[in-house]
Amino acid sequence: MSAVLDRRAALLPGRFEFLMGLYAENYHRLVRLFAPQTLSPGRYVSSVDDGLDVHLQLQECHPYTLELELTYDLV
Known part of the structure; x- marks a missing residue:
């Protein structure tokens, strides 16, 4: 049973990988x-x-970094 759970955990991204994916996606959009x-x-x-x-x-x-501020212009 533990072998099945270990394999499943390896297939799902962890919190850190998910966060790094969000950073990458936001960077490419910017x-x-x-x-x-x-x-x-x-x-x-x-x-x-x-x-x-x-x-x-x-x-x-x-x-290696930029300091920036990104905002919407709300009327």
Whole structure:
């Protein structure tokens, strides 16, 4: 019985793997939206016709990380 449970646990992602998957998915969406690794510090806006503009404030660029703030423009 324990062999079956061990195999099942190996097939299901753990919390850490799930969290890393979410990070990766969010990173790819952010890159598709703004490509922040190519930007210099400042404010940027992504605007389409849905009325919800996305604002990106890129605060600092470090060798392996970016400090940024991502918000919606709510009226």
